[in-house]
Amino acid sequence: MSKRVLVVDDSVFMRDIIKDIFAAGGFSVVGEAGNGVEAVEKYKELKPDLVTMDLVMPYRNGIDATREILRGDGKALVVMCSALGQETMVMEAIEAGAVDFIVKPPRAEDVLAVVKKVLGEG
Amino acid sequence: MAQWDTSRYTSLFISEATEHLEALSKELVRLEQGEVTAEAIDSLFRHAHSVKGMAGSMGFEATTALGHKLEDLLDRVRTTPTRFDRGVADLVLQACDALTAHVKAVAAGQPFPDAAPLMAQLVAATQSMRPGTTPLPFKENAAPPLVETTPAPESNLPPRWLISLKVSASSAQPGVRGFLAYKRLGSLGNLFRCAPSLDEVKAGKLQGGLFAVELETTETEANIQKTVSQVADVTLVSIEKVVAPPPVPAAEEARPESSPGDRVVGQEPQRTVRVKTELLDEFLDLAGELLLATAGVREAGRTLHEDARSQLNVSVDRLHGLVRGLHDKVMEARMTPVSVITDRLPRAARDIARRRGREIELIVAGSEVELDRAIVDELNDPVLHLLRNAIDHGVEPPEERRMRGKPPRGTVKVSVRRASDRVLLEVEDDGRGMDTERLKTIAVERGLITAEQAKDLPERDALLLSAAPGLSTATTVTDISGRGVGMDAVKRAVEQVGGTLEIISKRGVGTTFRLSLPLTVAMVNLLLVSVGDDVYGLPIGKVAGVVETTRATLAHSQDLPVLQFGQAVVPARELSALLGVPARLHDVNAACPFVVVETDEGRVALAVDALLGQEEVVLKALRRPLDKVRGLSGVTVLGNGRPVFILDVARIDAPAPHARAAGGDA
CATH class of the missing domain: 1.20.120.160 (HPT domain)
Incomplete structure (x- = not known):
């Protein structure tokens, strides 16, 4: 059974790119969220195997959302999506419990390599 | 790689x-x-x-x-x-x-x-x-x-692993990658010592993407490897068990004496940066130049009208104070612990002792005392030399020591301590001591002193004969006197940095070489004198006093002019003659200043043309070929830009053919 992924990003355009990458890589994107609050709700509802999480989003940013998700499920695998120049925030997210990160604009092979490693398939 | x-x-x-x-x-x-x-x-x-x-x-x-x-x-x-x-x-x-x-x-x-x-x-x-x-x-x-x-140290701490990691060069954010790997490993146990530092890892400042951490964990090696493998763009270069788990350098803690280089447990380490020593030299040079430039401004102000001049002088005084402060700070930054020298001694002592079949206990004390780096640099060889001498010639072989009722193992003690504004460095052995009678005999044979002089020579001067050039370089003498190879070089080096050498020795009991050193070298107070057309500087420290009298009233002893100075009579010399420079024609009945200086041979009164005043200057070492000129110890530049040679007063009275030749060119 393919791994179930939740994609969180406030940009629909970015979500589409990431969804396409996952689809091509044999993952199943089971849900999307456009902000941190939604992300936490969707996670509780869907219990995905992996979350990709944008850093900067309205209502609740990716770091807070990650913290909240991990508070509910200590084993949650959250991979941050960051742009160049957001290194400090990514490190903060890692401190908060994110397991890895991918850099935007996402390149298919990088994203897949990272999530496979995280899922122990790499 | x-x-x-x-x-x-x-x-x-x-x-x-x-x-x-x-x-x-x-x-x-x-x-x-x-x-x-x-x-x-x-x-x-x-x-x-x-x-x-x-x-x-x-x-x-x-x-x-x-x-x-x-x-x-x-x-x-x-x-x-x-x-x-x-x-x-x-x-x-x-x-x-x-x-x-x-x-x-x-x-x-x-x-x-x-x-x-x-x-x-x-x-x-x-x-x-x-x-x-x-x-x-x-x-x-x-x-x-x-x-x-x-x-073997028993410990119930988990094993410690040294893990070397490499972040892929293609990684977009190598710093974050490295940090991620660090955090992942951290989840397995306790991390120690990240090299380079975690901040540098986070900043992506990794040479070749490499960094290493020590991890204390109960996890297996396979699990550590697996954890690293789960981090994209990071590969495990090597993993190996580190022997000891102690987080504190306990070996250093256990030491009775610790030099400042050793970190004392529980003490806040001082924040320091490494600075190239050349840079410190340049700072000192520049600070010195600033002092000179300040003096130059003051000098230039002398041509101004009095009102303007006094105004200028207020500013110049303030500037001088600031520059002086800067200079002091630079000097402070140059202070280096003597441990730079003494840390090498135990190893050297061991090697020398083994080679010579001696049993030695070396005691080093006071290595935390600080001196100007220039002095420390200059003393490295001399101190090593004194140590070698002490073991080679001072301490007897074990059998001989036993026969003399001494413990077979000799003791050499190198101690450093502050004494007001000086630093005393002593190299002391409990060996056979020096034979002053033999030293005198040989000195007479070699024509360094007359038999007459030898008879009245005080003990401390007789001991210093071992550092006289004519004596110490002769190897045959070395074997007899038990001292000497290069002792003159030691004495010279010590004096070069403004220090003095003293020898205390007792036959059969031991010898102490005592170096009395200034804390810094660079500033010197000069008495400026003129001779002919030239200006010379005499270090104030070597000036005993000035007497103004006429040449005609000088007394004579053995046909040589002498000057009454205090209770004593000192030989009077023309400085121009000693330097080999042309003198002004002088009237023997005109008053003439005689500067009484301390030389190696005792006090000497030097006749000069005029006293020009006193000045604190920055001493610059003489460079080739001037450093070969006997009679000169350094050079400086006065406020008016004029270079002034500083006289090597200690040796000025010795026959100096080179000084004569060079003095003519000066």
């Missing part, structure tokens, strides 16, 4: 590796003297390990391989300390020297010396120490093991 540019780390590698190797040999020698702890052995291991690691990062394969073999041997020593004997210690020191040679080769840009035979020896020694084997037939193995039965 060396495909990325490691060159900018070269100087750091050289300085750090050198520090580790020096510490290794120093600690080994200390360990040999009986202060053995498991931590001390661990510390040796860690030094070797660090050097190996650094060499590996730099891509120096030969150095890495050698370091690895040394590390293996020390690891074995750790587990079987009873096998640690002098032979092993010798081998470790040899390896230490060979690694030092490698580091020097890096510094000089030369190929690494071949260490294959030594490596084979290290391997053989390591294997021979495997539990259940018999020790290698080392020479002089008759000596009992230096370590009694020190069990």
Whole structure:
């Protein structure tokens, strides 16, 4: 059974790119969220195997959302999506419990390599 | 391994590796003297390990391989300390020297010396120490093991791993990648010592993407590997168990005396930066130039109208105060602990003693005392020389000592202490002492002094004959006097930095060489005098006084003019004649200033044309070819831009043919 992924990003355009990458890589994107609050709700509802999480989003940013998700499920695998120049925030997210990160604009092979490693398939 | 540019780390590698190797040999020698702890052995291991690691990062394969073999041997020593004997210690020191040679080769840009035979020896020694084997037939193995039965350190701490990681060069955010790997490993246990520092890792400042951490964990090696493998763009370069788990350098804690280089546990380490010594020299030069420039402004102001001048002078005074403050701070930054010299002594003492068949206990005290770096640099060789002399010629062979009722093991004590504004450095032995009568006899034979002079020569002056050039360079004398090779060089070096040498010796009891040193070298107070058309500076410290009188009223002793000075009579000389420069025509009935100075030969009154005043100046060392000129000790520039030679007052009265020749050109 393919791994179930939740994609969180406030940009629909970015979500589409990431969804396409996952689809091509044999993952199943089971849900999307456009902000941190939604992300936490969707996670509780869907219990995905992996979350990709944008850093900067309205209502609740990716770091807070990650913290909240991990508070509910200590084993949650959250991979941050960051742009160049957001290194400090990514490190903060890692401190908060994110397991890895991918850099935007996402390149298919990088994203897949990272999530496979995280899922122990790499 | 060396495909990325490691060159900018070269100087750091050289300085750090050198520090580790020096510490290794120093600690080994200390360990040999009986202060053995498991931590001390661990510390040796860690030094070797660090050097190996650094060499590996730099891509120096030969150095890495050698370091690895040394590390293996020390690891074995750790587990079987009873096998640690002098032979092993010798081998470790040899390896230490060979690694030092490698580091020097890096510094000089030369190929690494071949260490294959030594490596084979290290391997053989390591294997021979495997539990259940018999020790290698080392020479002089008759000596009992230096370590009694020190069990391998028992510990209930989890094992510690040294993990080297590499962040892929293609990684978009290498800093974050490295940090992620760090955090992941951290989830397995406790992390120690990240190299480079975590901040540098986070900033992505990784040489070739490499960094290393130590992890204390109960996890298996396989689990650690798996954890690293789950981090994208990060690969495991190496993983190995670190021997000792102590988080504090316990070996250093256990030491009774610690030099400032040693970190004392519980003490906040001072925040420091490394600065190239050349930079400090340049700072001092510039601060000195500023002082001179300030004096120049003041000088230029003399042409101004009085109102304007006094206004200017207020500013110049303030400027002078500030520059003086700056200069003081620069001087402070140059202060270096004497440990730079003394740290090398235990190793040197061991080598000399072994070569000469002496038993020596070296005691070093006060190595934390600080001196100007220039002085410390100059004293390195002289102090080593005094140590060599003390062991070579001072301390008797063990049999002879026994016969004399002394303990077979001689003691050499090197002590440093502050005494007001001076630093006293003493090298003291409990050996045979010096024979002043013989020194006098030889000095007379060589024509250095007359038989007459020899008879009345005070003890301390007679002892100083051993440092007279004509005596000390003669090897035949060395054997008789027991002192001397290069003693004149020692004396000269000490005086060059503004110090004095004193010798205290008692036949059969021992000898003490006492160096009295200034804290700094660069500033000197001068009495400026004119002779003919030239201006010369006499260090105020060497001036006993000034007497104004006419040449016609001088008394004579043995046809030579003498001057009454206080209760004594001192020889009077024309400074122009001593320097070989043309003198002004002078009227023997005109008043003339005589400056009474302290020379090596006693006080001498120097007739000069005029006294020009006193000035505090920055001393600059003479460069070639002027440094060869006898009679001159330095040069400075006055506020008006005029260069002034500073006279080597201590030796001014000695026959100086070179000074005469050069003085004419000056």
